[in-house]
Amino acid sequence: MIEGRAETRAAILDAARALFLEKGYAGASVRSVASAAGVDGALPIHYFGTKEALFLQALPSMPDYQPLLEGDPDNLGERFVRYILEEDGHLRPLYLTLLRASDTGAVGEQLRHLHETTFVEPLETRLTGPDANLRARLAAALVGGLMYALWVVGDEQLLAAGEDVVIRRYGALLQQLIDPA
Amino acid sequence: MIEGRAETRAAILDAARALFLEKGYAGASVRSVASAAGVDGALPIHYFGTKEALFLQALPSMPDYQPLLEGDPDNLGERFVRYILEEDGHLRPLYLTLLRASDTGAVGEQLRHLHETTFVEPLETRLTGPDANLRARLAAALVGGLMYALWVVGDEQLLAAGEDVVIRRYGALLQQLIDPA
DNA sequence: GGCTACATTCAACGGTGTTGAATAGCCAGA
DNA sequence: TCTGGCTATTCAACACCGTTGAATGTAGCC
Incomplete structure (x- = not known):
């Protein structure tokens, strides 16, 4: 079962992608992702379970060459x-x-x-x-x-x-x- | 000025070297290094200033080839x-x-x-x-x-x-x- | 013995990932 | 329109993290 509204999930994933790529895995905190997405600091974990799972889902796909x-x-x-x-x-x-x-x-x-x-x-x-x-x-x-x-x-x-x-x-x-x- | 007794510093550096190589930089906490060295959790930072400085000083030298x-x-x-x-x-x-x-x-x-x-x-x-x-x-x-x-x-x-x-x-x-x- | 200098510990701060309970918001049925 | 329930979201708390400054121990010297 997917939790959360689709737009909220997307906002979190977008913020996570940007922050992880900019600051790295350790440098981007879950709370900073949440606040960049405009949601409560605990919501990303609620949706994705762990920081690592959020990271993996937020990663952009490889450029097509x-x-x-x-x-x-x-x-x-x-x-x-x-x-x-x-x-x-x-x-x-x-x-x-x-x-x-x-x-x-x-x-x-x-x-x-x-x-x-x-x-x-x-x-x-x-x-x-x-x-x-x-x-x-x-x-x-x-x-x-x-x-x-x-x-x-x-x-x-x-x-x-x-x-x-x-x-x-x-x-x-x-x-x-x-x-x- | 070097702080601390030489043996205590060495114990911390030895524990740090082992733990950093085994668990990685993020995975080895300063407190875990301290307890492996048998000292208080705040001592490594007192001696070396920051976790990163401890890490750099604890790194083994490259094998000689x-x-x-x-x-x-x-x-x-x-x-x-x-x-x-x-x-x-x-x-x-x-x-x-x-x-x-x-x-x-x-x-x-x-x-x-x-x-x-x-x-x-x-x-x-x-x-x-x-x-x-x-x-x-x-x-x-x-x-x-x-x-x-x-x-x-x-x-x-x-x-x-x-x-x-x-x-x-x-x-x-x-x-x-x-x-x- | 008392003073000093230094090695070590203790207690606390703000921040982290993660948790489960509390709240807010909406929508169906009476 | 009220009410129930369901779901989305927030809140409060936990243990741990790196780091800090004060407190404590401990040795040697006059």
């Missing part, structure tokens, strides 16, 4: 790297927020699921040749490493030589996993 | 990957704990510093040829991606084909950044 995958597979490596470097601000906060909250069991599950459904699986279906699954997983690790270096570590000097150089070099490595081995 | 770097550079890529896959349990909890606490300012700084001093700099000094700095940073990202996939995401199927295959394939990519371009 199907077009990226459907293009020419011969330069998918470079395009993928470029996508990470030039993404429009939707992926980065989601990635960082999930990552840092991933020590609570269900959030870790969600991160694993997103990694699987948005990186590994789409890549695997587009790979021809042997060991497609392994190559997709290694490619996903490679992409994760770029996001890690840029966003978690904050290695600003990585881009000092210019985005193009990174796109070419890191993209070339990624491409070797994409090309049929 | 100099021998790994000093070996034959022609197969450093594979050896590096093998080191991550077979590490003895010191690096992984430190990496995970730092990563997940990296949204508080000083912890992010520490993560950046460790990334720089334990991955980028040692690699860079061993690289010959042009663009050593960039190649070291890309190599560090690659290594980070492996740790991310294995430890944060928990991609267990990555090793389904056997450690050797991962060591060979991912190591080969890493090696391309190590070899003079």
